[in-house]
Amino acid sequence: MYRLVVYKEKCHGCGNCVIVCPVNAKDPNVFGGKGPEEEDKVVVRVVNGVADVINEELCGGCGACVEACPVYAIKLIVE
Numbered sequence: 245m246y247r248l249v250v251y252k253e254k255c256h257g258c259g260n261c262v263i264v265c266p267v268n269a270k271d272p273n274v275f276g277g278k279g280p281e282e283e284d285k286v287v288v289r290v291v292n293g294v295a296d297v298i299n300e301e302l303c304g305g306c307g308a309c310v311e312a313c314p315v316y317a318i319k320l321i322v323e
Contacts, residue, residue: 246305247321248288248297254317255294261309261318262289267302288318 268274268286280286287302288295288309295318297303307320 245323246300246303247323248300248303248309249319249321250288250295250297251317251319252294254315255313256315256317257290257293257295258314259290259295260312260314261295262286264308264312266306266308267304 262268262274262280265274265287268280268288271280271282271285274280274286280289283289283298285302286298287300288297290296303320305320305322309318310320
């Protein structure tokens, strides 16, 4: 089991985590850089200028979002 934690005080809303997430990439709008349209199919998205975990249960624990964050605002915790 994995848990994503976003430190909102660090996040500046670049959206790198949204774009690199392989689950999110299944949505063609995310792949094109426009962002997800259907919330029930994405793990993370930018809401009000900061990353927010939407469907944590879809996370496969790959860590791509963690690696893509330039300000270390997201962590993957193994439980």
